[in-house]
Amino acid sequence: MNQADFPLLNTTHLAWLDNAATSQKPQAVLTAMTDFYSTTNANVHRGIYRLSEQATAAYEAVREQTRQLIGAASTTEIIFTSGATAGLNLLANALSSYVLKPDDVILLTPAEHHSNLVPWQLQAARYGAKLEFLPMRTDTTLDLATLANRLHDRVKLVALAHIANATGTVHDIQTIIQQARQRSIPVVIDAAQSVPHRSINVQQLDCDFLVWSGHKMCGPTGTGVVYGKQAWLEQLPPWQGGGNMIRTVFLDHATWNDLPYKFEAGTPNIAGVIGLGAAIKYLQTLGFDQIQASTETVYHYLLDQLATLDFVQVLGPTDRTQRSSIASFVVPGVHPHDVAQILDQHNVAVRAGHHCAQPLLRQLAIPATTRASVYFYNTTADIDQLVIGLKQVYSTFHGYLSRTNSGAL
Amino acid sequence: MDIYQEQILEHYKEPHHFGELANASYTRHEVNTSCGDDFTFFIHVTDAGIIDAVGFTGQGCAISTAAASLLADDINHKPLAAVLEYSSDVMLNLLGIPLVPTRLKCALLPLQAVTRITQPPL
Ligand SMILES: Cc1ncc(COP(=O)(O)O)c(C=O)c1O
Numbered sequence: 001m002n003q004a005d006f007p008l009l010n011t012t013h014l015a016w017l018d019n020a021a022t023s024q025k026p027q028a029v030l031t032a033m034t035d036f037y038s039t040t041n042a043n044v045h046r047g048i049y050r051l052s053e054q055a056t057a058a059y060e061a062v063r064e065q066t067r068q069l070i071g072a073a074s075t076t077e078i079i080f081t082s083g084a085t086a087g088l089n090l091l092a093n094a095l096s097s098y099v100l101k102p103d104d105v106i107l108l109t110p111a112e113h114h115s116n117l118v119p120w121q122l123q124a125a126r127y128g129a130k131l132e133f134l135p136m137r138t139d140t141t142l143d144l145a146t147l148a149n150r151l152h153d154r155v156k157l158v159a160l161a162h163i164a165n166a167t168g169t170v171h172d173i174q175t176i177i178q179q180a181r182q183r184s185i186p187v188v189i190d191a192a193q194s195v196p197h198r199s200i201n202v203q204q205l206d207c208d209f210l211v212w213s214g215h216k217m218c219g220p221t222g223t224g225v226v227y228g229k230q231a232w233l234e235q236l237p238p239w240q241g242g243g244n245m246i247r248t249v250f251l252d253h254a255t256w257n258d259l260p261y262k263f264e265a266g267t268p269n270i271a272g273v274i275g276l277g278a279a280i281k282y283l284q285t286l287g288f289d290q291i292q293a294s295t296e297t298v299y300h301y302l303l304d305q306l307a308t309l310d311f312v313q314v315l316g317p318t319d320r321t322q323r324s325s326i327a328s329f330v331v332p333g334v335h336p337h338d339v340a341q342i343l344d345q346h347n348v349a350v351r352a353g354h355h356c357a358q359p360l361l362r363q364l365a366i367p368a369t370t371r372a373s374v375y376f377y378n379t380t381a382d383i384d385q386l387v388i389g390l391k392q393v394y395s396t397f398h399g400y401l402s403r404t405n406s407g408a409l
Numbered sequence: 410m411d412i413y414q415e416q417i418l419e420h421y422k423e424p425h426h427f428g429e430l431a432n433a434s435y436t437r438h439e440v441n442t443s444c445g446d447d448f449t450f451f452i453h454v455t456d457a458g459i460i461d462a463v464g465f466t467g468q469g470c471a472i473s474t475a476a477a478s479l480l481a482d483d484i485n486h487k488p489l490a491a492v493l494e495y496s497s498d499v500m501l502n503l504l505g506i507p508l509v510p511t512r513l514k515c516a517l518l519p520l521q522a523v524t525r526i527t528q529p530p531l
Contacts, residue, residue, distance in 0.1 A: 367447075368444050
């Protein structure tokens with residue numbers, strides 16, 4: 001649905017199936033950004049002149065839109081960043097310095113995007129803390145039977161993805177948040193793959209922190225959001241220093257601005273945030289129920305079609321209620337780069353590689369996978385194009401599929 | 410031009426010189442972490458400095474595996490000193506197919522193992 005709103009999809013015969021990496025942008029977002037630069041461009045929170053006041057008002061209006069999007073209590077809880085990676089680094093730095101002592105534990109899952117793993121590794125090394133991981137089944141679902149024991153006394157932080165980007169596996173964050181809450185352990189949810197697809201309410205979820213990127217939800221690159229409960233954000237120290245995050249500066253020290261500005265140092269990505277606002281408006285006008293329904297129709301068609309190809313093996317849970325929008329697969333005997341290259345010759349864009357989740361693939365003993373990921377604007381015709389490409393993969397490599405010395409899976 | 414030509418697929422299916430060399434004078438392991446391609450080259454060199462036996466092990470995509478196989482064929486019986494000076498053009502000529510920038514990494518991984526083979530391991 002709505003492919004016509006997307007200039008790039010409208011002018012090519014591309015089957016864009018790399019939505020988990022980034023989404024395409026509707027005209028409304030491009031127009032909002034051009035309009036901002038053409039009519040309203042000025043720095044925010046600075047000028048006394050009207051243009052700066054207009055720019056500030058437009059920027060802050062997106063904060064209110066974002067608050068509504070995730071049902072946060074207050075705009076003071078919405079911090080704009082350059083993306084999920086920046087948000088996770090912000091939280092890893094600020095939270096770790098506030099809560100971690102030597103021998104403390106940060107609890108993660110083995111399936112995290114590198115951006116929700118490496119920042120914690122860096123902080124663990126800095127504070128003498130350790131990383132522990134929730135157990136994962138071979139179908140990549142989390143085994144929460146022993147969750148109570150995993151949330152032991154030394155665990156001071158929990159961080160995990162709502163939806164794993166390498167496989168599309170949906171984690172039961174509700175259960176994890178509830179049990180962590182009983183022990184007063186803060187939980188960081190990496191929602192990079194979920195906010196674009198479903199309506200999220202942070203107060204219902206009762207999560208302490210939620211992080212995502214704008215560019216996977218029709219917004220521009222270089223935008224992202226950190227949600228944090230006010231009580232937490234007030235206690236945490238700032239991460240980056242600079243303009244806007246300060247109240248008073250002396251030669252040897254400074255005091256901090258109010259929330260959320262304490263965490264927004266320097267000139268923000270103003271036009272990007274304006275574009276993000278246009279993206280949120282675009283998605284809300286379609287409605288998240290509709291977005292989820294359209295995506296699911298194409299996604300289930302994708303899974304059905306892949307199931308008919310006996311040379312393709314899809315990773316992740318078979319229960320579709322535990323999956324979202326992503327199908328990561330292998331063609332035994334053919335390297336994912338070769339699969340993706342042949343698909344490219346059929347104008348099908350998919351991702352091939354480790355999807356920034358090397359430890360997960362190592363645990364599954366797979367060097368790399370091919371990943372097709374859908375969004376609401378994809379159609380069953382895109383999937384048909386993928387299937388034609390995959391049949392070409394089979395006919396090209398037919399007779400080579402059972403080799404054992406190379407590309408073997 | 411389709412990069413999956415008969416020659417490439419044949420080398421992928423039955424790579425030449427595949428296997429370890431027991432009495433290797435030099436070995437070198439190289440990986441491409443972005444796709445998991447992983448090759449180890451083994452060569453034996455005579456007193457006169459001529460490569461007289463080649464082997465390689467590992468796994469990779471069709472392009473990198475075919476590159477390894479073609480390169481192994483090419484360097485056998487050549488002076489080591491000359492092989493160490495190989496440029497990427499030599500490898501691309503051996504492959505004889507057009508490659509997009511992301512696939513160059515695949516194509517050049519075996520060459521990297523060979524041209525670094527006398528260097529101390531990382
Ligand atoms: C689950 C998950 N977390 C974090 C990220 C990092 O997002 P970005 O690269 O936009 O900062 C991504 C995107 O690739 C992701 O899928």
